[in-house]
Amino acid sequence: PAAAGAGDSGGSFDIGLPGAEEGKVVTRFPPEPSGYLHIGHAKAALLNQYFADLYKGKLLVRFDDTNPSKEKDEFVENILKDIADLGLRYDRLTYTSDYFPQLLDLGEKMIRAGLMYADDTPVEQMREQRLKGIESACRNRSVEENLRLWAEMKAGTEIGLTNAMRFKIDMKSVNGTMRDPVAFRCNLAHHWRTGYKYKLYPTYDCACPFVDAVEGVTHALRTSEYRDREEQYYWILAAYQKVWPGLPNVHIWDYSRLNFVNTVLSKRKLTWFVETGRVESWNDPRMPTVQGILRRGMRIEALKEFILSQGASKNITFQEWDKIWTINKKLIDPVCPRHTAIEVDGRVLLTLEDGPAEPEVVMVPRHKKYPPAGKKALTRANQIWLEQVDASSLAEGEEVTLMDWGNAIVKSITRDPSTGAVTALSGMLNLDGDVKKTRLKLTWLAAVPQCEVVPLQLVDFDYLITKKKVEEDDNFMDLVNPTTRFEKIAVGDPNMRTLQKGDVLQLERKGYYIVDEPYGVKGTSRPIVLFCIPDGRAK
Ligand code: ATP
Ligand code: MG
Ligand code: MG
Known part of the structure; x- marks a missing residue:
């Protein structure tokens, strides 16, 4: 007879083992x-x-x-x-x-x-x-x-x-x-x-x-x-x-x-991905292996919570990866430090006419609601980098908030006449402005040599398998996703130099990341490699 499934009672089962005696199992x-x-x-x-x-x-x-x-x-x-x-x-x-x-x-x-x-x-x-x-x-x-x-x-x-x-x-x-x-x-x-x-x-x-x-x-x-x-x-x-x-x-x-959508879970099939070079190794972050998902930023506690919440149901179902990553996000969000990254491609210089001529360094919390995350140095200057996506959404005269600093008013926007992309911005600080009233909270990094930004490679992944529910008679080799790794080049705040392998952080307004290759281990000219941690929200 099929057993009753467990409720969401945080990892307990409605049924026990037959003939089980305490101390003897x-x-x-x-x-x-x-x-x-x-x-x-x-x-x-x-x-x-x-x-x-x-x-x-x-x-x-x-x-x-x-x-x-x-x-x-x-x-x-x-x-x-x-x-x-x-x-x-x-x-x-x-x-x-x-x-x-x-x-x-x-x-x-x-x-x-x-x-x-x-x-x-x-x-x-x-x-x-x-x-x-x-x-x-x-x-x-x-x-x-x-x-x-x-x-x-x-x-x-x-x-x-x-x-x-x-x-x-x-x-x-x-x-x-x-x-x-x-x-x-x-x-x-x-x-x-x-x-x-x-x-x-x-x-x-x-x-x-x-x-x-x-x-x-x-x-x-x-x-x-x-x-x-x-x-x-x-x-x-x-x-x-x-x-x-x-x-x-x-x-x-x-x-x-246990089965997951867009995933094969058989050692024979996983071996094929390794042996044909479609993944780096068994611990590749795209692999559904324990090592793969931990490397991708899963917390062991999230894995345990997910598995025990499954209960004792005997129905064979396909689980959604979003579900387990959502549990994970709830664990990492309250504690992981915040950092800033700006994508290099199309970044725009904003000149703050009344910004500090001599850059100022202030200490700000790494996580506003979690003091144990410590503090980080923030450089404020009269020239700062914004991302193209943000720059192109601004209007002249608009008041915006520069995160961890205060408000500023956009004065002029220069565009490339052929592409329409923003090439330069100017503005004035308005530090008495109300940060609650602005439409945009912008991430930015000082564009002066004193702010020693660090090169980043931001890596995201897709499922190895294109079909949601792989069935018994499917040939999984016909369902292989041809492109599963995506890279972007960015620069990060100087504090990121001290991050260690396996550290989890949030890049403000981008999402959660785990350090796969920290700064300097393979030479200082190489970027820090950060893997995007899924947060359970559909992209
Ligand atoms: P695979 O098909 O991946 O090779 P397997 O059963 O041959 O799996 P084993 O190393 O023999 O691999 O499995 C160890 C234990 O894990 C066994 O008790 C097996 O039933 C269990 N197990 C394997 N795959 C799953 C799964 N998808 N869900 C739950 N338990 C599993
Ligand atoms: Mg088997
Ligand atoms: Mg077996």
Whole structure:
């Protein structure tokens, strides 16, 4: 039965885990080290943590490393970093590969009990037979024959390589996952941890129920699209319990898979973006990976709040990125310092006829409502830069407000006769004017050498995928957005020189940004690289 969804009660669920006892619950997060963690994995990790905490139990983290062809040290290291960034507090870190000896022992016991058989039906044909519910000719091989082939498989011989070891379940089941799934298969590739020691490996279906039970996992959380596999999991676990006395029970509990609009969340597909150079790396700010979204300016607390507000609903839905970025904005806005940037392209000099002939430096707060953000130096002078968009919206005689200074009155506007663009402005200060009565509050920077502005590169991004809801039979490669990175050159106030990588700020009247490359690390001639942080508002 579908569970009731949680309300917006700030991260609590209406339902609990079946058969859960306080102090005895053990959950686990089992990533396969075949990529970096993405936001869907973050949901899995945080839900497991949530239930472990709720019942004062334990959380295990297990590298599910049963496929040597896909797994790498790089992925293990980065998943560990992601887990640390997510703030997971786990009791033990384990590896499915730790259990290879026991799993091989188990395989032999299963063969002796007549619960597994070796099958050399070619892969395509086996798939066809499973689809149609046709029994393989190998299904009734004798125990002796199966043990002989098991030895060939363990040695990775030519004969071994042509065989797969299958569970003998039920080829006539209406549930396709029950039609004798593969349990062990040879693979001669180097395993990131055990090297060339093993020539055959358990499948996920084979290893997972055993390792869950052996590690004392009481509740195995799985995404609900694996619902069909529940029957299979319980059959396999029950079969193991027959040949491996004392193996405890495990409850499966499923929850909905997280999907996002304009996004693919499968490691196979994300790998393609990395390998074809469409993104810089797994931590590219366009990637839906934990590292990608953190680099883009997401706060971990926003990610947690979003995931726990999802509740326990089992409906598979597409989430809007705007929703999570809105949560994020509410966290960063009250605390992040404010700075000023002026786009270089088309900027206009405003001469203030009664402005200070000698530039004046005053200290102003970095955030008016948040004193801990500190102060910044502001240079006032008789020549200042405005952006073209602002300059071209002015009228002669209009009173405007210069932010952090006061009012001024526009006296003359000079335009390029052919394009109509504003090329120069003049005005007079009117510091007694009422800042509440002006239509425009302008961002500006002093245009004098004493105000050592700093070059900025402002970078914005678009979705990697053009289609809102990617469906099962879509070929994602047909949906790739050709242009996803946009750059603008600007200058920023001198205080920005001290910003560090990862600092979040607001550029007044532009939006929120995160520092990706601070000033001076790659030489002082390079601009500070700022990534625009989405704020959840449609552009
Ligand atoms: P992918 O399809 O991205 O390769 P996976 O399930 O093969 O995902 P694993 O490393 O095996 O990747 O996943 C670790 C855990 O995260 C599993 O429990 C899996 O069910 C869960 N998980 C994976 N993707 C999602 C998602 N989109 N939403 C929620 N949980 C997910
Ligand atoms: Mg998996
Ligand atoms: Mg997968």
